[in-house]
Amino acid sequence: MEGQVLLAQATRNGWVESVHAGHAVLIDPDGSVVRAWGRPQDPTLPRSSNKPLQATGMVAAGLGLVGAQLAIAAASHNGEQFHLDTVRAILAEGGLSEDDLANVKALPTGAAAQAAWLRAGGGPTSVTQNCSGKHAAMLATCRINGWSIDDYLDQHHPVQAAITNGVGALGAVVHHVGIDGCGAPTHAFSLHDLAAGFARLASPDSAVARAMTTHPELVGGPARDVTLWMRAVPTLVAKEGASGVMAAGLADGRAVAFKVADGSDSCRQAVVAEALRASGLDIGTDATSTADAVAVPVLGHGRPVGRLDAIEWTRCSS
Numbered sequence: 067m068e069g070q071v072l073l074a075q076a077t078r079n080g081w082v083e084s085v086h087a088g089h090a091v092l093i094d095p096d097g098s099v100v101r102a103w104g105r106p107q108d109p110t111l112p113r114s115s116n117k118p119l120q121a122t123g124m125v126a127a128g129l130g131l132v133g134a135q136l137a138i139a140a141a142s143h144n145g146e147q148f149h150l151d152t153v154r155a156i157l158a159e160g161g162l163s164e165d166d167l168a169n170v171k172a173l174p175t176g177a178a179a180q181a182a183w184l185r186a187g188g189g190p191t192s193v194t195q196n197c198s199g200k201h202a203a204m205l206a207t208c209r210i211n212g213w214s215i216d217d218y219l220d221q222h223h224p225v226q227a228a229i230t231n232g233v234g235a236l237g238a239v240v241h242h243v244g245i246d247g248c249g250a251p252t253h254a255f256s257l258h259d260l261a262a263g264f265a266r267l268a269s270p271d272s273a274v275a276r277a278m279t280t281h282p283e284l285v286g287g288p289a290r291d292v293t294l295w296m297r298a299v300p301t302l303v304a305k306e307g308a309s310g311v312m313a314a315g316l317a318d319g320r321a322v323a324f325k326v327a328d329g330s331d332s333c334r335q336a337v338v339a340e341a342l343r344a345s346g347l348d349i350g351t352d353a354t355s356t357a358d359a360v361a362v363p364v365l366g367h368g369r370p371v372g373r374l375d376a377i378e379w380t381r382c383s384s
Contacts, residue, residue, distance in 0.1 A: 069105040073326060074333045077372040078364050086333040088310065088326040090379070092344055093261045095319030101344075103324075103379065106257035109241040110325050114142045115307030116233065116253055117200055119263050121274045123232015127225070129207045131156065136277035137284035138199030140305065144287030145174025145183065145194040152284060153193055156202040160209040167192035168219050169201045169248040176287050197248035199284075204229075204250070221251045236263035247308065260313045261323035268303040268315030275303045275317075291335050291360040295342070298353040302342075310334045312341065320345050332374055336362045340376035 070087035077083060089104030118140040121129075131139060134152050143149040157163060172195035173188075174180040183194060192198060204225050208215050213224045220226065221243055230240060230253065238259040246252035268275050278285050282296035285305065295314075296302050304314040310326030312334050322341045326333045339357045343349045349357050364372035 070327050071103045072377050073103075073324065074336050074374055074376045076364050076374040078366065079371050081372075083364070083372070086326055086328055086330055088324055088333075088337075089257055090322065090324035090341065091258050091261050093258075093265050093319075093321040095265075097262060097265065097319070099258065101379075102258070106261075106323070106325075109254045109256055110311070111244065111252060111254050111307075111309070112257075112260050112311050112313065112323075112325075113246060113252060113307035113309060114197070115260060115305045115311045115313045115323070117141065117197075118267055118274050118278065118303065118305050119233045119236050119238065120200065120229045121203060122236060122267060122272065123229040124203055124207045124225070125273055126232050126235065127207050127228035128210045129203060130210065131203060131206065131277075132273065133277055134281045134284050136203075136274060137281035139203035140274055140278055141199045141285045142175070142196045142306070143199060143284065144176030144179045144290065145196065146176055146179040146287060147182075149179075149199070149284065149287075150193055153198045153202045156199070156206055160202075160206040162202070162205050162209065162215070164191070164193045166205055166215055167198060167201050169195050169197050169250065171195060176290075179287075195248060197246075197250065200250065201248065219249050219251070226251050233263070236266050238263050257323045257325055260311075261315075261321040264303060264305075264313045264315030264323065265319050265321035266315075268301070268317050268319070268321065270317050272303075275315075278303050278305075291338060294356045294359055295338060295353070298356040299342070299347060304338075306331070306334060312338055314338075314342065314345070316345070332362050335360055336374040337376040340379055344379045 091106035171190040242254035309329035315321035362374040363370035
């Protein structure tokens with residue numbers, strides 16, 4: 067995308083080693099744009115940042131999941147045992163099995179979960195892949211509505227149409243539908259619409275928001291930055307997406323979304339604190355320990371010799 071602004075830089079022993087550019091937007095409680103950097107009005111692929119919006123569409127289509135089960139429907143989980151148990155419970159309650167999952171097979175995402183899985187002799191499976199909660203929820207939505215399950219990933223399947231309608235109901239204008247890494251359809255729309263969607267999603271009336279904020283460990287994992295941020299800021303609904311996307315909303319209607327142009331997830335993680343600070347959160351008072359815990363070090367000979375740091379958004383050209 068054109069018109070990018072610098073969002074972060076990595077320093078090594080005091081020397082700027084690399085820089086990362088991208089696009090960002092802040093939304094006010096009244097829905098207006100507070101400030102935009104780069105070209106957030108251009109369509110992009112929010113990838114897994116879409117999941118809470120997609121889950122909202124499934125709820126509107128009759129999905130009755132609540133609590134941990136609804137949280138994992140919006141998750142990119144680590145694949146730890148409690149994640150797998152929650153996904154399996156969704157399947158069992160719908161009379162479904164792991165064989166009905168059509169997402170790609172993969173090892174758990176979390177390093178500890180993956181090591182434990184391999185020690186137990188496990189290999190790549192659909193349930194351990196990080197999107198299995200979303201896929202289980204899609205299957206459960208099909209069961210509730212009497213829709214076929216063998217072709218639930220087809221873009222024109224009723225469950226996918228319901229999800230697209232749900233994304234649209236949250237204000238996103240869909241420009242394109244592609245295929246995500248897990249095999250499910252993925253929608254392309256602007257960062258502005260992503261932020262506006264999260265502003266609406268974060269309302270206390272949203273079942274998805276309540277599930278995510280009550281069970282943030284289901285959305286990622288105990289040490290994942292998205293989980294730590296939601297624990298630190300109780301009203302925060304946040305979700306990262308592959309290739310450097312992040313969206314977050316607060317219950318009062320403030321929201322932010324950004325995209326790192328080169329797709330760096332490390333940069334995405336480094337920029338979140340600045341995005342929340344720009345949204346009006348007092349990170350230094352409310353979440354200093356979280357900001358420290360998710361900082362991205364630059365290593366030399368196995369020890370930190372620098373950091374990947376966000377550039378203050380007030381210094382970024384809009």
